[in-house]
Amino acid sequence: MSDIFVFSGVFCQAESVIKNILDQAGARLVTDDTIISEASDLSGIDRERIAKVLSGKVSIFNRFSHERERSIAWMRYALAKRIVEGDNMLVSGMVAHLLTQEIDHVLKVCLIDDMAGRIEQASESGLSEKDAHRAVMQGDEIAAEWVKSITGSTDPWNSKLYDIIIPVNKTGVEQAAALIMEQLGNAAVKLTPASQKMAEDFLLAAKVETELVSKGHSVQVEAKDGTITLSINQKVLLVDRLEKELLxxxxxxxxxxDVSVKFGKDFYEADIYRKMDFELPSKVLLVDDEREFVQTLSERLMLRDLGSAVVYDGASALDLVNSDEPEVMILDLKMPGIDGIEVLRRVKAERPGIEVVILTGHGSEKDRETCMELGAFAYLNKPVDIDVLSETLKKAYSKVRNS
Structure with missing residues (x-):
């Protein structure tokens, strides 16, 4: 039987339509949570880290960690496995857009509603009209960001992305489900040997993508009859070396x-292709109010392939720890507002897995003792030898990875 992939806006009665279809088609429901869990099992990546990818927020560390690309690759692989296994699925949610190669027996559906109808649905769930409007807008922003990142389309409701778009407010729930069931009877979406081969190509592409991303490479992968095409959309130094490694x-x-490498439309943009080295920390947070010093330090670390982000006060550091957890922190002690010792105390109490390296030019022996008692990984004085600091960060990251 055909598989059904459903993507919808928030408060578009999608749950009711999906329940109606499941009752009629006897399909197995596969949600974002299903694919996230299976991707986590396959990859060993923490489930919560994968789930964050669907929120639309990209980590400030991502250009170094490639965590988003790894999560997407493993979700796509989990989805592809299910398609090939012939699970008779109804896939509902953001993951519906992970299908990036054509498969004839997959029916792609978009459920949408007008703004007034969606606000009414949100209000029925207990939200005020103002909060309902905000919830709808936020949901659409997340959907737009996700769809753009996966498909390149700036419009999540673009008709080119779907086989059928249904305005639920105009059709009603039962008629919307009936339209989908009618399309399932169309010969164009029936499972055939040819469409099964398409699914197998998609699975092969997804498998190659996980192999590449697991070794630090983020490129677009397509497959046809066992032939893999790798597309690079960033500016690359030492192209021949990169091609050889990808192959x-x-x-x-x-x-x-067979494998071939081509360069996509964005190849000549200013971004430099970076291979991710998983032995090195890629999520280092530098916290220091001396802006020129800390910016220079960040640049020097990047030259050693140590990815870092910078904040200039303790409050900002704590906010970032809560929203986008780093692996290692380099923390100054003397800062206006919340000082380094208080930041250290809170971080180790709330996020003990983060290793903190103190780097200060004004600390005392008593400060050193206090910091080490609070759980600091190391206590270094300014000026610091960059090689000593780099080695300390690597040891701290090793502890993070092995904990």
């Missing part, structure tokens, strides 16, 4: 017959 990784994957 060496993708070529041995079971089912791959």
């Amino acid at each position: 060496e990784i993708a070529g041995p994957v079971e089912g791959v017959k």
